[in-house]
Amino acid sequence: MSRHTLSNISLALVFLMLATGCQPMQPFYFHEDGDLSHYVDVSTDIEYPDVEEPKLDEVSQAQRPLSVKNMDNYEVWDLSLEEATRITMCNSQVMRQLGGRVLTNAPETISRTLINSSAITTTYDPALVETGNGQSYASSFDGIGVESALAEFDAQLDSSLLWQKNDNPVNFDPSSFGSFLAQDFQQDIGNLNVGLTKKTADGSTFRLSHSTNYDSNNNGNRQTPSDWETNFEAFFDVPLFQGRGAQYNRIAGHHSFEQYSANSPNSFDGVMIARIRTDQTLADFEGGIRNLMRDVEQAYWELYFAYRDLEARKQGLESSRATWARVNQLFLNGARGGSADRKAQAEAQFFQFRAQVEEALTNLFRAESRLRYIMGLSVSDGRLIRPSDEPTMARVDFDWAATSTEAMARRVEIRKQKWQIKRRELELIAARNHLLPRLDAVGRYRWLGAGDELINHDADPAASGRFAEGTSAFESLTSGDFQEWELGLQLSVPIGYRRQLNGVRHVQLLLARERALLQDLELEVSHQLGDSIRDIDYNYQVTQTRFNGKVAAEREVQAVALSESKGIVSLDLLLDAQRRQAEAESAYYRSLVDYNLSILEVHYRKGSLLDYNGVYLAEGTWPGKAHFDALRRARQRDASMYLDYGFTRPNVMSRGPVSQSLGTPQGMPYEGEVMEGPMMYEGEFQGEEVPMSEPTPAAPQDEWGASDTGASLQPAGAVQPAGYPSTASSPERVSQASYQMPAPQASITYATAQPATTQPTKTPQPMTGRSDEGQTHYPTTATPQNPGTGWNAQR
16 A cells, blocks of 8 residues: 555544544444343442341330320339349340430549440440450451460461472473483472471470472483472471560560561560450440449439329329319309409419429320330330339438448449550560560471382382382481481561660550559549539438428418418419429429439449349350360360479469459458448437328427438328329228338448348329319329349340
8 A cells, every 4th residue: 555545544534533523432332232221320329238137026016105195005014123123134135325314513534435325335245355356347346355366376287289280391402411401391290298386375486397299300310200208397486585485475476586577566465465355345344234224223213203293293283173173163153262363373273283294294104215215125015114112211321431442442444444554564564575686596307208109118128329219208218317407596686676665665655644544533433422422411411301391381281271261361372382382292202312313323433333233243154065165175284284484474463353242342352340331320310200190390490400300201191182083992001002211220231241121111002093074194103012132144
């Protein structure tokens, strides 16, 4: 083709390219049918995972929740606090939390983050940390567990079996050396390697290996076309300075000479660090159970108060109903005291109380739902939980010195932080070991053998040459004619030790930080404990004061009602007195519940809440195979030879199991008398029973003092609202429904080996009623149930 023709074609192609422009074009396909159903025009879409898990019966069979509109069909479930705790423990693989409900002024800068109240704690967490293998990335369980750390010292078996065929030309002139080398080289090679490596606790490495090689080729310089070579080798590598000792290897794990010479850092994840991580996870688990028990008891007593508050509002509603009905009758008869303004005041008071009753009823349903959630029950199952236990009214006092000592020893956050300090101390030991030069003593001994065959029992001993036909490689090996050995030292020293010195300084700063956190944490715990003990005294005093206010409000209503009926005072004074009576009734039970919650808070702050509620942590039951294996390992260890590592043996890092019972603080010896917790002071209220007909007010005193404890902390008796049908079928049942104080006690012990027992108290019978208009049906108070014993919480 001429140059002119090529130029014309090039110009035509350039013209076509410019005519089409720079725009993308779809390709052309001959077999395209136009079906693009497989085409997806988005790269990311919201999809649902292919997972089908069974739902809990509490979810799939839940009924419509109770409300002011739906409260006709239900059964009352009288539930004790102990039973609520037991059900919660049985239904709590995940430690549920109610969130921010109880406000406190106590400082929680460190303890809130050590045992994170927002983190999810489950019964699987300790086992997950124990079985960690470092493969769960971006997870709180991605560390090395104890078994995985021990596995680093397990014997390792390595083997390989390879066969190779070579067939290639060789650039060789046969005229120069004859058939010394083949121009068309053909070769069969076989290789077998077997080795057993063991890393010991003091950092040494031992290895036994065996190698067998087969070679068959067509080179002319060989006595026989094929031959076998076999050898056995023993090797050792013992660190003399850096990396030596059981203590270092149990803290940091094994660190080889090659790793050190490459200046690669060694992450401290030995068996002792793994053990500390497990103990810290157990502390987290215990803290989760503790928080769960706190929420259960708080929800239980809040539900109790919701019943009492509802009852107080109902009493005010019935009082206002009676007043409205009386004034309305006077208005209809045109009698004195039946003016329109008085009628309107009474009617407004009635509807105000009715709104309060509806609000209190809704709050009761909400409180009952919160208790159901923390117990792991469905939102509604046709039953309405009603607390059957009564809050304690006995005076409780804690010895500050003994309680503070116990808190410093039993708080989970302090124990976890001490484990963190122990971890930093061990890491500092390992970091200082890296300041030593790496000097290893190494040695190798090898036995070799070679022959025409690998094994030949009929080999000719008169054959000349090691590779003569019929010779045996193993026979040559066992003869001991060929032995090799190697012995020497390996040294690696980083000039300046920059990385190592920086690592030591870093761990020193970490240790100083953890110690500062521990000191501030102990200060925080001390303040928390002080606030909770202060709240006990405050709530007890306020409960007495509000009980006196409740008694005074009842007397005021009686006196004002009598004066109003005689026309001495106006109706608004009576309405105000009735409102104050309802508020005083509710405020009394609010302070009584707060008093019991403050006792709960003291046990929470000093670390004895689980024992206070009879909950103890224990490992779950092992299967029979696990017991069998453990017994076999114990017998194997008993029959083995004891190796004393001498000065390289690790130091003590634990003080033994933690005591879960009240009394001697865990983790430290305690000498002296057992702390007597709540005590009755001389001259204090001793729990005298008040006559049911008339409550006893506080005796008048000239001035306020420490002995001014007010009246008895007990109601005057069961009050049946006017207009509601009584549930008591006889006067005896009404008598049984009254409250009584526990018998006077010299002390109530919380710090001995046995949990304090609760005096059984009498509880009012349930009062249910319906308004005369048939619109509202209100659940009310609790029935008694004797407390039982504790149980074990298993993981």
